[in-house]
Amino acid sequence: MMDIFDKRAPMGKEEHGSSGDMKKAQFMLQLLGTPWDANTLKCVIAAAEQGMEMQSGYLDVLNNEQDTESYRSVFEFGTYPGLKEADYNVAGSAGILAFINARGLGFSLAPKNVIEAATQDFWVDVAVTEATPHVNTIVQEQIIKPMIDSSYSKDTNAIDEARAKLKSILDLLDKQLTGNEYIIGKYTFADIHWTALIHLLFLADSNDLIEQRSQIHRWYSSLAVRKSNCGQNIVSFSLLPSIEDIKNKKLTSVIINDF
Amino acid sequence: MGIFSFFGRKKDKSTQEIELLGISGHIATLKCLILASIKGVSLRTTLASYDVGVDQINSYQYLDSSKIVPTVNHDGFTTSGTQAVLTYVDIRGKGASLTPKNARLLGLQNYWIAICYEILGPVTQAITTGMATDDDKKLLNKILTSLDNLLSENLYVVGPMTFADPHVAAYIYAIGCSGIDMTVYPKISDWVTRLENDMGGPLKIEYLHMDPSKLTATN
Numbered sequence: 001m002m003d004i005f006d007k008r009a010p011m012g013k014e015e016h017g018s019s020g021d022m023k024k025a026q027f028m029l030q031l032l033g034t035p036w037d038a039n040t041l042k043c044v045i046a047a048a049e050q051g052m053e054m055q056s057g058y059l060d061v062l063n064n065e066q067d068t069e070s071y072r073s074v075f076e077f078g079t080y081p082g083l084k085e086a087d088y089n090v091a092g093s094a095g096i097l098a099f100i101n102a103r104g105l106g107f108s109l110a111p112k113n114v115i116e117a118a119t120q121d122f123w124v125d126v127a128v129t130e131a132t133p134h135v136n137t138i139v140q141e142q143i144i145k146p147m148i149d150s151s152y153s154k155d156t157n158a159i160d161e162a163r164a165k166l167k168s169i170l171d172l173l174d175k176q177l178t179g180n181e182y183i184i185g186k187y188t189f190a191d192i193h194w195t196a197l198i199h200l201l202f203l204a205d206s207n208d209l210i211e212q213r214s215q216i217h218r219w220y221s222s223l224a225v226r227k228s229n230c231g232q233n234i235v236s237f238s239l240l241p242s243i244e245d246i247k248n249k250k251l252t253s254v255i256i257n258d259f
Numbered sequence: 260m261g262i263f264s265f266f267g268r269k270k271d272k273s274t275q276e277i278e279l280l281g282i283s284g285h286i287a288t289l290k291c292l293i294l295a296s297i298k299g300v301s302l303r304t305t306l307a308s309y310d311v312g313v314d315q316i317n318s319y320q321y322l323d324s325s326k327i328v329p330t331v332n333h334d335g336f337t338t339s340g341t342q343a344v345l346t347y348v349d350i351r352g353k354g355a356s357l358t359p360k361n362a363r364l365l366g367l368q369n370y371w372i373a374i375c376y377e378i379l380g381p382v383t384q385a386i387t388t389g390m391a392t393d394d395d396k397k398l399l400n401k402i403l404t405s406l407d408n409l410l411s412e413n414l415y416v417v418g419p420m421t422f423a424d425p426h427v428a429a430y431i432y433a434i435g436c437s438g439i440d441m442t443v444y445p446k447i448s449d450w451v452t453r454l455e456n457d458m459g460g461p462l463k464i465e466y467l468h469m470d471p472s473k474l475t476a477t478n
Contacts (some may be wrong), residue, residue: 076401076405077374077377077378077401077402079370079373079374079377079378083366088363088366090363090366090367090369090370091370091373092369092370092373092374092377093373094369094370094372094373095365095366095367095368095369095370095373096366097369098362098365098366098368098369099362099363099365099366099369101365102360102361102362102365102366103362110358114346114347114350114351115336117346117347117350118336118338118343118344118346118347118350119338119343121338121340121342121343121345121346122338122339122340122342122343124342125318125319125339125340125341125342125343126340128318129317129318129319129340
C-alpha cells in the first residue's frame with residue numbers, strides 16, 4: 001500500500017542522478033515538511049551539504065495532516081518534519097540532521113574536539129530555544145496568516161515584541177561571528193540551524209535585523225555562494241524557498257548530478 | 260610508546276573539577292547529573308534557589324539577565340544549556356561516547372530527545388505543577404506506554420545506551436516524584452534499575468525537591 005511519503009514525495013526517477021559509483025551506496029531520502037518551517041529547511045540544507053539526494057514533499061500542517069492516521073501510523077506523536085529511507089523513518093530535525101550527517105558523503109558536521117562540540121551545541125540550543133519561537137511568530141504574522149486569510153490584519157504588537165527579543169540574541173550571534181568564518185570557526189550544525197532561521201527572517205521582512213549586524217550579514221552572504229560540505233557541485237543555500245515557493249507550498253528536492 | 264598510542268584517545272590532563280551550576284527540581288539540571296553519574300564524572304554542583312520558578316520545558320533557563328542554568332565551568336571553559344553540558348561531560352567522562360556511530364540509531368536517539376522537549380517536557384510541567392488536564396494525562400500515558408513497549412525489546416531507549424537515556428530518565432524521575440503510578444509500566448521500571456546500576460546506585464530523588472507550588476513555568 002502506498003504510504004504518505006510515496007503520496008506526498010514520490011520519487012522521480014528521471015530527474016535524480018542515476019549513475020556513478022557513489023549512487024550504488026545510497027538510497028533515496030524522502031522528506032515531508034513545510035517550506036516555512038525552519039526545521040524542515042535545516043533538513044534540506046543538511047541533505048545538500050552531505051550530498052544526499054532527497055525527494056521533498058509538502059506536509060499539509062495547515063489542515064493538520066500531521067494528525068492524520070496515515071502520518072501517525074509512521075510517527076505516532078505527529079512530530080515533523082518526517083524522513084524516510086527505505087524501511088527507516090525518523091521525525092524531527094535533530095534526528096534527521098544526525099541521520100543525514102552520518103549517512104552522507106561529506107566530513108562530519110559534528111566536531112570531535114570537546115570545546116568545539118560543546119560550543120556548537122550551545123549555539124544550536126540558542127537557535128532552538130530562544131530564537132525559533134520569535135522567528136515563528138514573525139513568519140506566522142507576516143506570511144502564513146495573511147496567506148490563509150487575505151483579510152487578516154497582522155498583529156504588529158506581536159511582531160514588534162518578537163523583533164525586540166531577537167535583537168539581543170542576534171547581537172550575541174554577531175559577536176560570536178566576529179573573527180570566525182562560521183559560527184564556531186568551522187562549518188557545523190550550528191550554521192545549518194541559524195541559516196534556516198535567518199533565511200526566514202529575510203522572507204518575513206525582517207532583513208533589517210540582519211543587515212544591521214555586519215558579521216551575521218557577512219556570514220549569511222557567504223553562504224549564498226558556498227559549495228557543499230561534501231564537495232559536490234551544489235550550493236545548499238540555493239535550495240531554500242522563496243516567498244513564492246512558500247505561497248505555492250513548494251519544497252525543493254535535493255538533486256545531485258555529479259556523483 | 261606503543262604503536263597504538265597514536266590512535267588512542269587523548270587523556271584528559273586537566274585536574275580541575277568540573278563545576279555545574281543548576282537549579283533544584285530542574286529536569287535539565289537532572290539530566291546533567293544523571294549523565295555525569297553514568298560517565299563517572301565528578302561534578303562540584305551548585306544548585307540555585309528556584310524562587311523564580313522552574314522551566315521544565317526548555318533546555319535551559321535564565322537565573323538573571325546573564326546567568327543560565329545548567330552551566331559548566333572547567334579549566335577556563337564555560338558552556339551552558341543541556342545539550343552543550345551533556346556533550347562536554349560525555350567526552351570528558353569515562354568510556355566510549357554515548358553518541359551512537361550507527362546512523363539509524365543516531366537518528367532514533369535524537370528523535371526521542373526531541374519527543375522529550377516537544378511532548379514529554381510540557382506534559383511533565385503540567386503534571387508536576389498539578390495543572391494537568393485529562394488530555395495531558397492521556398498523552399503522558401501514551402508516551403509511557405510507547406516507552407514501555409520499546410523497552411520490552413531494547414535494554415535502553417534505542418538499543419544501546421545513548422543520550423536518549425539520561426534525557427528520558429530525568430522526566431521519569433520527575434513524573435515518579437509527582438505521584439504517577441509507574442508500576443503499571445514494568446519495563447520502564449526495569450530500565451530505571453539498569454540505569455541505576457550503570458550509575459553505581461540510585462540517584463538521590465530528594466534532589467528534585469518537588470514542591471508543586473514553586474514549580475511554575477517561567478517562559
